[in-house]
Amino acid sequence: MTLMKKAGAVPRYYAALDFNQLWQDYPPAPDYFETTYVLSRDAIRAMQESRFLDQMKRAWEIPFYQRHWGQAGLQPGDVRSLDDLKNIPAFSVHDLRDAIARNPPWGDFIGIDPDHDEPMPLAMQTSGGTTGLPRPMIYSPQDREVMNIITGRRLYMQGVRPFDLVQVTLSLGLSNGGFLAREGIWKYTGAVPVMTGSGAQTPTRRQIEIMLAWKSKHLIGFPAYLRHIGHVMRDELGIDPRSVGIGSLIVHLGTDDRKPLEELWNADVFDTYGTNECGTLAAECQEKNGMHVFEDAFVLEMVDPETGRDVPDGERGSIYQTTLFKHLAPLIRFNSNDVSAFKLGGCPCGCQHRRIDRIFGRSDNMVKLRGTNIFPEAIGALVSETRESNGEYVVIVEPGAGGQDEMTVRVEVLDYAGAGAAVEKVLAERLKLSLGVKMHVVASEPGSLSGLTGLRDNSKVRRLIDNRPKV
Numbered sequence: 001m002t003l004m005k006k007a008g009a010v011p012r013y014y015a016a017l018d019f020n021q022l023w024q025d026y027p028p029a030p031d032y033f034e035t036t037y038v039l040s041r042d043a044i045r046a047m048q049e050s051r052f053l054d055q056m057k058r059a060w061e062i063p064f065y066q067r068h069w070g071q072a073g074l075q076p077g078d079v080r081s082l083d084d085l086k087n088i089p090a091f092s093v094h095d096l097r098d099a100i101a102r103n104p105p106w107g108d109f110i111g112i113d114p115d116h117d118e119p120m121p122l123a124m125q126t127s128g129g130t131t132g133l134p135r136p137m138i139y140s141p142q143d144r145e146v147m148n149i150i151t152g153r154r155l156y157m158q159g160v161r162p163f164d165l166v167q168v169t170l171s172l173g174l175s176n177g178g179f180l181a182r183e184g185i186w187k188y189t190g191a192v193p194v195m196t197g198s199g200a201q202t203p204t205r206r207q208i209e210i211m212l213a214w215k216s217k218h219l220i221g222f223p224a225y226l227r228h229i230g231h232v233m234r235d236e237l238g239i240d241p242r243s244v245g246i247g248s249l250i251v252h253l254g255t256d257d258r259k260p261l262e263e264l265w266n267a268d269v270f271d272t273y274g275t276n277e278c279g280t281l282a283a284e285c286q287e288k289n290g291m292h293v294f295e296d297a298f299v300l301e302m303v304d305p306e307t308g309r310d311v312p313d314g315e316r317g318s319i320y321q322t323t324l325f326k327h328l329a330p331l332i333r334f335n336s337n338d339v340s341a342f343k344l345g346g347c348p349c350g351c352q353h354r355r356i357d358r359i360f361g362r363s364d365n366m367v368k369l370r371g372t373n374i375f376p377e378a379i380g381a382l383v384s385e386t387r388e389s390n391g392e393y394v395v396i397v398e399p400g401a402g403g404q405d406e407m408t409v410r411v412e413v414l415d416y417a418g419a420g421a422a423v424e425k426v427l428a429e430r431l432k433l434s435l436g437v438k439m440h441v442v443a444s445e446p447g448s449l450s451g452l453t454g455l456r457d458n459s460k461v462r463r464l465i466d467n468r469p470k471v
């Protein structure tokens with residue numbers, strides 16, 4: 001980039017990239033499945049090596065990394081291959097927030113300076129933003145287009161084909177999911193995005209009318225909302241969701257259960273892992289046995305949150321993300337705090353890209369109870385499947401009388417007087433069966449937990465209260 005801004009120059013998106021080169025480097029579907037998808041481990045690694053070194057070079061131009069790495073004594077020549085990745089200091093969302101506070105409004109990790117750099121067409125989306133302002137991310141044409149290509153690959157893997165109607169029930173606003181889906185579907189699948197947006201944008205009954213009249217073939221959305229649409233269809237409109245011909249539900253499954261959702265719609269449910277910073281990082285193929293990482297664009301590590309060391313394949317750790325394609329705000333060892341595990345064994349689909357397990361929860365929420373790691377989110381998933389509850393709960397951990405730590409799940413029950421005792425018993429059994437640890441369940445009246453969870457004052461909802469003495 002030159003240091004002089006050309007007066008009056010307006011950048012054009014389609015002149016900002018060499019698309020043929022881009023498609024060679026990051027093949028879109030269906031070419032992808034005959035090229036990068038079937039590469040050997042050695043070939044994948046070689047591709048990652050060269051892209052990683054380019055990404056390092058770019059990151060050294062960005063003030064955030066100059067500061068973060070400089071403070072740790074890292075020099076530009078210190079990292080010579082992917083084997084050195086482990087020696088690079090990681091960072092987390094706290095560092096990003098800190099960088100924004102220090103350099104408002106975008107933070108100094110974006111790597112573009114409007115006072116000096118040539119203009120380029122930019123897009124911006126944000127994180128969900130549960131506390132304070134949402135966290136912005138700005139994308140260069142290269143960043144955005146690679147994310148679109150990967151979205152297209154993922155949807156193709158999961159059955160989307162030209163002329164299919166794909167109904168996107170994700171919010172269309174600042175957060176990235178909805179718009180990224182539209183761009184990926186439109187540009188790289190030949191299918192047609194039907195942008196109904198969330199229930200706040202198109203009421204659920206209208207979503208259903210559109211789905212039926214236009215014959216949407218796939219649904220993209222959060223599992224809880226797709227479940228809600230199915231229930232409204234079945235219970236309020238008397239239409240069997242299994243009869244409407246939905247082929248697949250494309251979701252971030254997280255800790256949600258796949259099976260009840262598949263049965264509700266008689267459709268395949270495919271899991272995906274994605275973020276605002278990166279777009280889609282990994283997605284399930286038709287085997288539904290772990291999510292293949294798009295390893296031509298990312299290097300993922302699985303790290304023990306306590307020791308900071310790699311965990312063996314099959315064991316749970318925090319996902320560290322390194323991007324290989326980003327021009328603005330590349331991520332090098334970003335500790336996402338999302339907990340997963342690398343899957344063992346190969347995938348029958350023939351792809352040798354590594355697979356990650358489902359997302360089990362957030363490591364900053366994880367509690368160790370009698371030697372077992374518990375995620376409050378997993379408890380929340382079971383609570384939300386309990387028909388008698390409104391889904392509100394809080395988990396309390398404290399030292400028990402016998403010297404062992406005890407966990408109590410307090411859950412709001414709609415018909416508290418009538419169904420409270422039965423819910424306590426059934427839910428305690430389900431929790432034990434599903435999470436492997438005995439915990440108490442105490443039913444409460446609707447609204448009674450909001451003082452504990454913070455739901456009342458509209459701050460970030462608290463699901464875990466750990467009253468154990470700090471060691």
Ligand SMILES: [Zn+2]
Pocket residue numbers: 285286287292347348349350351
């Ligand atoms: Zn596979």
